[in-house]
Amino acid sequence: MVPARDSDLPVLDLAGSAVDLTVALCDIESVSGNEAAIADAIEASLAIYPHLEVIRDGDAVVARTNLGRASRVVIAGHIDTVPVNANLPVRREGDELIGRGTVDMKAGVAVALVLAADLSEPPVDLTWIFYDNEEVSSDLNGLGRLARTRPELLAGDFAILGEPTSATVEGGCNGTARVEVRLSGIRAHSARSWVGHNAIHDAAEVLRILKDYEPEQLEVDGLVYREGLNAVAITGGVAGNVIPDQAVVTINYRFAPSRSGEQAIAHLRELFDGYELTVTDLAEGARPGLDEPLAQDFLAAVGGVAHPKYGWTDVARFSAHGVPAVNYGPGDPLxxxxxxxxxxxxxxxxCEQGLRAWLGTH
Structure with missing residues (x-):
C-alpha cells in the first residue's frame, strides 16, 4: 500500500511499474539547470516512506536506509537530460518508449525509485542518489558537488550507477584527458612566405604521430579496456593573406584505468616530446572492482558477464572515494x-528484476 501523502505535493507513483514511472519522469522536462521540478517530485514522493531518510542538496535528492546492516550499497542516477528537440511527451510504440531521457537515464532512475520505495527491509543498507547537472560541465555535476561537500553520502562498500548499458554490467571506466599541442611560427605576408614560418604546416607532424599511434588494449582486473588517442580539433590562421604564427591541435586521450591521470599525461608528454603541451581537462578512470564480494554476488545475481566501460562515467567519483562501482541500467548507450x-x-x-534478485540473496 502507498503511504498517504499531502495532495498538494507532486505525485509520482512509486508503487506502480518502472515502465509507467519512466514515462512520468521523462514528461517532467529537466534539461540540465532546470531540475528543480523533477527533484521536488522525487523528494516529495520518497519522503512519505518511513524507512527512508531523505536529504535534499540543491537539486540532488538522497534517500537512505539506516538499519545497521553490515554493508552499504549506493545506487545512483542523474535526473537531468540534454535539450529537448520535439521529443516530448514520451510515446510508446510496440515494445519501446520513445522520447528525451528514456535512455539517458530516466529509465534507470525509475527502476531505482521503485526499488527505493519497495525495499523497506533490504539485506544491506541502501543509499539512493538522484543528482543534477550530469550532462554539462563537470564542475556543476551534482554527484561531484556531494563528493566535495557531503562525501559521507557517497560512502559504501559497492556502488551501481544506472547509466545505460542495455541491461548488462560494465565495470569501471576509462579515464579521459584533453591536451593542447601549441605550435609557434613567424607571421608574414603570404606573398613573401619565405620570410615567415607556417605554424599550421608544423601540425602535420603532430597529426602523423597520431595517425601512426596504435592504442593499447590493457587488461584490468579481468576486463580488457581499449584506449584511444585522437585529434578532436585544430585551430589556426590569421587571414587569407597571412602566414599563421600559431596553431593548436586539441587531443583527447582515453586511457585504461590501470593508468593514473599523472601517468596518462606523462605518456602524452613522452609521445609529443619537444612540443608545448597544455593539459585542459583530466578525469581519472575507475578500476572495475569486480573482485569485491558484493560485486561478485551482484554479477552472479543478474546473470551477466561483465564488460569494460570505454567512456568516462561518474563511477569514477565513487572509485576516487574508495568505493568500487559498476554501470548497470536499461537502454542502448548508442x-x-x-x-x-x-x-x-x-x-x-x-534491470528491476536483476536488482531485486541480487538484493534478495545476501
Missing amino acids: RAHADDERVNIAEIIA
Whole structure:
C-alpha cells in the first residue's frame, strides 16, 4: 500500500511499474539547470516512506536506509537530460518508449525509485542518489558537488550507477584527458612566405604521430579496456593573406584505468616530446572492482558477464572515494542524446528484476 501523502505535493507513483514511472519522469522536462521540478517530485514522493531518510542538496535528492546492516550499497542516477528537440511527451510504440531521457537515464532512475520505495527491509543498507547537472560541465555535476561537500553520502562498500548499458554490467571506466599541442611560427605576408614560418604546416607532424599511434588494449582486473588517442580539433590562421604564427591541435586521450591521470599525461608528454603541451581537462578512470564480494554476488545475481566501460562515467567519483562501482541500467548507450532516443521496455523490466534478485540473496 502507498503511504498517504499531502495532495498538494507532486505525485509520482512509486508503487506502480518502472515502465509507467519512466514515462512520468521523462514528461517532467529537466534539461540540465532546470531540475528543480523533477527533484521536488522525487523528494516529495520518497519522503512519505518511513524507512527512508531523505536529504535534499540543491537539486540532488538522497534517500537512505539506516538499519545497521553490515554493508552499504549506493545506487545512483542523474535526473537531468540534454535539450529537448520535439521529443516530448514520451510515446510508446510496440515494445519501446520513445522520447528525451528514456535512455539517458530516466529509465534507470525509475527502476531505482521503485526499488527505493519497495525495499523497506533490504539485506544491506541502501543509499539512493538522484543528482543534477550530469550532462554539462563537470564542475556543476551534482554527484561531484556531494563528493566535495557531503562525501559521507557517497560512502559504501559497492556502488551501481544506472547509466545505460542495455541491461548488462560494465565495470569501471576509462579515464579521459584533453591536451593542447601549441605550435609557434613567424607571421608574414603570404606573398613573401619565405620570410615567415607556417605554424599550421608544423601540425602535420603532430597529426602523423597520431595517425601512426596504435592504442593499447590493457587488461584490468579481468576486463580488457581499449584506449584511444585522437585529434578532436585544430585551430589556426590569421587571414587569407597571412602566414599563421600559431596553431593548436586539441587531443583527447582515453586511457585504461590501470593508468593514473599523472601517468596518462606523462605518456602524452613522452609521445609529443619537444612540443608545448597544455593539459585542459583530466578525469581519472575507475578500476572495475569486480573482485569485491558484493560485486561478485551482484554479477552472479543478474546473470551477466561483465564488460569494460570505454567512456568516462561518474563511477569514477565513487572509485576516487574508495568505493568500487559498476554501470548497470536499461537502454542502448548508442541511443543516448539522439532525437529518436528510445528504450526497450524489456530492459527496464530486466534491470528491476536483476536488482531485486541480487538484493534478495545476501
